[in-house]
Amino acid sequence: MSAVDAGRLAADFTATFGSAPDGLFTAPGRVNLIGEHTDYSGGFVLPFAIDAATTAAIALNASGRLRLASRSQDGVVEVDLASLEPGAVQGWAAYPAGVVWALGERGVRVEGADILVDSTVPTGSGLSSSAALECSVAVGLRDLTGSSIGLDELVLACQRAENEMAGAPTGIMDQTASLRGAAGHAVFLDTRNQHSEPVPLPLTEHDLVLLVMDTHVKHEHATGGYTDRRRSTELARDTLGVDALRDVTVADLDDAARRLDDVTFRRLRHIVTENQRVLDTVETLRSSSPAAIGALLDGSHASMRDDFEISCAELDAAVDAARSAGALGARMTGGGFGGSAIALLRTADVEAVSAAVRRAFDAAGYTAPDIFPVEPADGARRIG
Numbered sequence: 001m002s003a004v005d006a007g008r009l010a011a012d013f014t015a016t017f018g019s020a021p022d023g024l025f026t027a028p029g030r031v032n033l034i035g036e037h038t039d040y041s042g043g044f045v046l047p048f049a050i051d052a053a054t055t056a057a058i059a060l061n062a063s064g065r066l067r068l069a070s071r072s073q074d075g076v077v078e079v080d081l082a083s084l085e086p087g088a089v090q091g092w093a094a095y096p097a098g099v100v101w102a103l104g105e106r107g108v109r110v111e112g113a114d115i116l117v118d119s120t121v122p123t124g125s126g127l128s129s130s131a132a133l134e135c136s137v138a139v140g141l142r143d144l145t146g147s148s149i150g151l152d153e154l155v156l157a158c159q160r161a162e163n164e165m166a167g168a169p170t171g172i173m174d175q176t177a178s179l180r181g182a183a184g185h186a187v188f189l190d191t192r193n194q195h196s197e198p199v200p201l202p203l204t205e206h207d208l209v210l211l212v213m214d215t216h217v218k219h220e221h222a223t224g225g226y227t228d229r230r231r232s233t234e235l236a237r238d239t240l241g242v243d244a245l246r247d248v249t250v251a252d253l254d255d256a257a258r259r260l261d262d263v264t265f266r267r268l269r270h271i272v273t274e275n276q277r278v279l280d281t282v283e284t285l286r287s288s289s290p291a292a293i294g295a296l297l298d299g300s301h302a303s304m305r306d307d308f309e310i311s312c313a314e315l316d317a318a319v320d321a322a323r324s325a326g327a328l329g330a331r332m333t334g335g336g337f338g339g340s341a342i343a344l345l346r347t348a349d350v351e352a353v354s355a356a357v358r359r360a361f362d363a364a365g366y367t368a369p370d371i372f373p374v375e376p377a378d379g380a381r382r383i384g
């Protein structure tokens, strides 16, 4: 995917705000390899940062105001820092404003700032454009204020911005991937204690490709299905009397089935089996070729489609067509109800798989998908 043109962003910043930025900071989107909806119940996830990213040009000042602009949005959003609190800012600007607020709550004070962002992460595609936006601003403000706040705290500040300012009750996976991503590696994260480890994901050397298939079905995590699924997992947790669903194992499922209604049980079964699939994927990646994780990706998709019920017809069509055309495994990725699926395949099969997915969408009358390869990339950093 193409990168933001940093020189042009800096020039646009000067044209917009009247002086040059103090620095440019970039933060990637992510693909979640496996471990879906497990990051808000203490579970395991295995995402990786991708080479699509958001870049923030930032200058600090003492104006008492934030001025926020985006190259994909009209106008400049102005925010009085003295009245910055949840609910004060709406729309895309709630994310960067939320980061300023959440960092302030952790003692990283900003007295005034101008911020211009640009992004190559498609929005609403399940590739976490929101975490890329939050993290580009967060690393920038950390750097420019000279704060020594750690990456785990930055993750929590960005999550709080998203939960409380943007109103999306999401977990900590996306921000961790964006801040801790490393080229050639996925990020294995235990969301209970924020312990993370890089896990090798050597695609090219095994002649493998991970394709993203963006269905263009837009999702929205601040409303609807995501929130509803989160509530179901909380009901399961409270009914079973555990601290977190992470504490429920596959061996406990028979007992849980007797104590929960059918829908809540199936939501629980997804979380419990998905946590195990993440552990199995990590073990497989550490001992053999990534080609060996295909069945785990397939199992994850079936669980999301049938038990957690967060897939949709377009995602299922992409997954089924990719598999039928030779993919080793495929699954929807991200929060669900739209967005993207991923397929793992041999390099030689890229054309055949892509063509098969396009044909399936055409035959069903769906909007043509965007299909592109992704490589595990580095996490957030200063670039200028």
Ligand code: GAF
Pocket (backbone or CB within 6 Å): 032, 035, 036, 037, 038, 039, 040, 128, 170, 171, 172, 173, 174, 221, 334, 335, 336
């Ligand atoms: C979204 C959320 F932001 C993540 O925290 C995670 O819950 C994911 O959906 C589902 O695994 O990306």
